[in-house]
Amino acid sequence: MLEIRNLNARVEGADILRNLSLSIKPGEVHAIMGPNGSGKSTLGNVLTGRPGYEVTSGEVLFNGKDLLSQEIEERAREGLFLAFQYPVEIPGVTNMEFLKASVDARRKHLGLPDLSSFDFMKLARETSKRVSLDAAFLKRGVNEGFSGGEKKRNEIMQMMLLEPSLCILDETDSGLDIDALQVVAGGVNAMRDDKRSFIIVTHYQRLLDYIVPDHVHVLAGGRIVKSGGKELALELEAKGYSWLEDEVA
Amino acid sequence: MTEQVEGLIRKEYAAGFHTSIESDTLKPGLDEEVIRFISAKKEEPEWMLEWRLKAFRAWQEMEEPTWAHVHYPNIDFQALSYYSAPKSMADKPKSLDEVDPELLEMYAKLGIPLHEQEALAGVAVDAVIDSVSVVTTYRAKLEEAGVIFCPISEAVHRFPELVKKYLGTVVPQKDNFYAALNSAVFSDGSFVYIPKGTRCPMELSTYFRINEMNTGQFERTLIIADEGSYVSYLEGCTAPMRDENQLHAAVVELVALDDAQIKYSTVQNWYPGDKEGKGGIYNFVTKRGICHRNARISWTQVETGSAVTWKYPSCILKGDNSVGEFYSVALTNNFQQADTGTKMIHIGKNTRSTIVAKGISAGRSQSAYRGLVRINAGAEGARNYTQCDSLLIGDRCGAHTFPYIESKNSTAQIEHEATTSKVSDDQLFLCQQRGLDAEKAVSMIVNGFCREVFKELPMEFAVEAGKLLEVSLEGSVG
Numbered sequence: 001m002l003e004i005r006n007l008n009a010r011v012e013g014a015d016i017l018r019n020l021s022l023s024i025k026p027g028e029v030h031a032i033m034g035p036n037g038s039g040k041s042t043l044g045n046v047l048t049g050r051p052g053y054e055v056t057s058g059e060v061l062f063n064g065k066d067l068l069s070q071e072i073e074e075r076a077r078e079g080l081f082l083a084f085q086y087p088v089e090i091p092g093v094t095n096m097e098f099l100k101a102s103v104d105a106r107r108k109h110l111g112l113p114d115l116s117s118f119d120f121m122k123l124a125r126e127t128s129k130r131v132s133l134d135a136a137f138l139k140r141g142v143n144e145g146f147s148g149g150e151k152k153r154n155e156i157m158q159m160m161l162l163e164p165s166l167c168i169l170d171e172t173d174s175g176l177d178i179d180a181l182q183v184v185a186g187g188v189n190a191m192r193d194d195k196r197s198f199i200i201v202t203h204y205q206r207l208l209d210y211i212v213p214d215h216v217h218v219l220a221g222g223r224i225v226k227s228g229g230k231e232l233a234l235e236l237e238a239k240g241y242s243w244l245e246d247e248v249a
Numbered sequence: 250m251t252e253q254v255e256g257l258i259r260k261e262y263a264a265g266f267h268t269s270i271e272s273d274t275l276k277p278g279l280d281e282e283v284i285r286f287i288s289a290k291k292e293e294p295e296w297m298l299e300w301r302l303k304a305f306r307a308w309q310e311m312e313e314p315t316w317a318h319v320h321y322p323n324i325d326f327q328a329l330s331y332y333s334a335p336k337s338m339a340d341k342p343k344s345l346d347e348v349d350p351e352l353l354e355m356y357a358k359l360g361i362p363l364h365e366q367e368a369l370a371g372v373a374v375d376a377v378i379d380s381v382s383v384v385t386t387y388r389a390k391l392e393e394a395g396v397i398f399c400p401i402s403e404a405v406h407r408f409p410e411l412v413k414k415y416l417g418t419v420v421p422q423k424d425n426f427y428a429a430l431n432s433a434v435f436s437d438g439s440f441v442y443i444p445k446g447t448r449c450p451m452e453l454s455t456y457f458r459i460n461e462m463n464t465g466q467f468e469r470t471l472i473i474a475d476e477g478s479y480v481s482y483l484e485g486c487t488a489p490m491r492d493e494n495q496l497h498a499a500v501v502e503l504v505a506l507d508d509a510q511i512k513y514s515t516v517q518n519w520y521p522g523d524k525e526g527k528g529g530i531y532n533f534v535t536k537r538g539i540c541h542r543n544a545r546i547s548w549t550q551v552e553t554g555s556a557v558t559w560k561y562p563s564c565i566l567k568g569d570n571s572v573g574e575f576y577s578v579a580l581t582n583n584f585q586q587a588d589t590g591t592k593m594i595h596i597g598k599n600t601r602s603t604i605v606a607k608g609i610s611a612g613r614s615q616s617a618y619r620g621l622v623r624i625n626a627g628a629e630g631a632r633n634y635t636q637c638d639s640l641l642i643g644d645r646c647g648a649h650t651f652p653y654i655e656s657k658n659s660t661a662q663i664e665h666e667a668t669t670s671k672v673s674d675d676q677l678f679l680c681q682q683r684g685l686d687a688e689k690a691v692s693m694i695v696n697g698f699c700r701e702v703f704k705e706l707p708m709e710f711a712v713e714a715g716k717l718l719e720v721s722l723e724g725s726v727g
């Protein structure tokens with residue numbers, strides 16, 4: 001599904017990712033943890049092709065194809081999805097219109113016909129219900145005036161509608177109340193199958209109680225310093241990150 | 250096509266011609282003789298000629314205004330030609346079969362296939378090509394309702410009393426330089442009269458097309474909504490590519506008598522000039538309406554075209570409780586310049602006005618909003634709400650706002666809000682990450698920005714306006 005080999009990337013002239021390698025197979029859930037500023041969001045941004053993030057060396061294969069040479073929207077249409085740590089607002093553009101355009105673009109890429117407005121509206125309403133967002137949110141501007149938790153749920157709604165093959169969730173659990181956390185986890189779990197993979201960036205074990213990962217990685221200083229199974233997250237919760245620094249050194 | 254319409258076209262349709270067919274064009278220059286020639290060509294009554302001459306004499310004393318935030322080379326008014334009519338005007342075709350197929354094709358490109366005009370949303374179309382009205386349809390249906398919708402040149406003959414009574418009462422001949430010029434040489438335009446208590450049964454629409462080299466266009470439109478009547482009028486225009494700048498100086502006068510309502514919508518997409526800023530239309534328009542008691546006038550405009558735009562559709566709120574509205578989207582790209590806005594003159598008591606102006610600038614373009622809200626001493630309880638939003642795409646363009654407020658009555662309430670925003674990289678990235686390409690993303694963001702104005706447009710127009718923005722923004726994102 002995703003093969004990252006010796007990836008080096010810089011932002012604003014500073015090297016952030018250093019020789020990062022990671023392999024994700026279809027159906028796997030990988031949790032990425034690590035201290036603030038260690039490069040977790042940068043990884044998501046580099047993979048999705050955000051302007052300003054420069055890859056200096058390394059390669060990434062997504063579904064066997066070279067990912068880094070593709071345009072941002074091509075990567076997205078291929079099934080790469082990023083749930084943003086800080087979702088932006090697009091005033092005036094309704095959520096419904098935005099979602100329809102996104103889903104149309106993805107379906108077109110897959111050779112599927114556009115959904116009729118009627119079918120799409122029905123689907124969108126069902127999906128908003130699944131993330132406990134009132135259907136009224138579909139008529140509002142994208143993230144316009146949404147609370148922090150509503151924005152995160154809106155991201156999950158987009159993920160459900162787009163049915164990506166690789167979903168990156170960047171701290172989607174931050175700032176969520178317990179109910180919303182369960183909504184997000186429920187959404188991810190419902191989408192888990194043997195083809196779809198997830199990269200879940202989080203600071204808290206709490207989320208991983210609901211979404212049980214296959215692998216846990218610790219990112220520090222732009223590289224993966226430790227990988228393990230789900231127990232690693234518990235260990236980090238108990239011990240913090242400092243003990244790992246010795247291992248890195 | 251119904252027989253009725255076919256009959257009308259047989260009766261009214263003036264000419265089959267296209268860009269390569271010769272026009273009957275007057276040699277360049279402007280003096281009293283030219284005005285007499287125009288008036289004679291139209292077989293106008295004496296009073297009309299006198300009216301034109303009075304305007305011309307006033308114009309000679311006037312100077313071109315320079316206060317607008319626009320720059321363009323001096324216009325040599327003696328180098329322009331002031332009359333041009335399709336040659337074949339004389340021998341009118343008996344049916345559509347006799348109409349130049351290229352002309353029909355041109356209309357099809359504009360989205361108004363003659364064959365389907367009736368089906369097309371029940372819109373009556375009065376198409377102006379250059380200076381003479383070419384096609385007028387649907388007259389019968391309108392006449393049944395007592396509505397008059399005809400070329401103003403015809404109204405001068407058929408309804409002289411109405412024309413005499415109202416022409417120049419809202420925009421006087423000496424109002425401004427361009428209005429005076431228009432009054433002297435106006436070629437043609439639309440005349441509308443809605444009788445008392447009548448709701449016009451369909452939207453009235455005029456499509457303009459500039460089709461001659463070096464021909465100034467001077468439309469004159471007069472719309473009168475008698476007491477308690479309602480009309481919605483659509484004006485749309487487009488021009489083909491050309492190198493030389495063309496002057497366009499129209500005048501539109503609206504009269505809304507007691508309890509009447511006029512909705513005037515414009516989509517303007519004249520040739521804006523090329524990417525280097527060469528060519529394009531100069532658009533200097535005077536549009537104004539007067540509201541009597543309880544009347545309402547709404548101006549809605551989507552301006553994406555022209556190299557230079559100078560335009561301030563205004564309302565004189567003379568009658569008590571009258572309402573004026575101005576909803577505007579002005580988009581400029583490449584080297585376009587627009588200075589547009591409105592004037593709301595509150596005279597009557599409890600008069601209300603709303604201004605929503607959205608400016609979008611891309612490329613190296615400049616757009617300015619210029620608005621005046623004046624509350625006269627007698628305008629007890631007047632209210633105005635103004636909202637001006639600017640959206641910048643890229644960092645080489647500019648947006649400016651010049652709001653002027655003059656209040657002579659302390660009971661007036663005036664609110665003004667202004668914002669400037671940019672299409673942010675983060676917004677673009679979000680859209681692209683969801684699979685949209687950058688152009689689609691920008692057009693969606695821009696459409697969202699304009700939503701409040703678009704919802705004021707009639708349905709078909711709103712769709713067209715959305716498409717226009719998309720076309721106008723082509724190439725504005727890297």
Ligand SMILES: Nc1ncnc2c1ncn2[C@@H]1O[C@H](COP(=O)(O)OP(=O)(O)OP(=O)(O)O)[C@@H](O)[C@H]1O
Pocket residue numbers: 011012016034035036037038039040041042043052085
């Ligand atoms: N656009 C940017 N401009 C400048 N510096 C950046 C940019 N993006 C990331 N960085 C820097 O790169 C480093 C890694 O940032 P990143 O956002 O990837 O960290 P993170 O692991 O996601 O942290 P957190 O847990 O706080 O979200 C930080 O030092 C950050 O300041």
Ligand SMILES: [Mg+2]
Pocket residue numbers: 040041042085170171
């Ligand atoms: Mg982060």
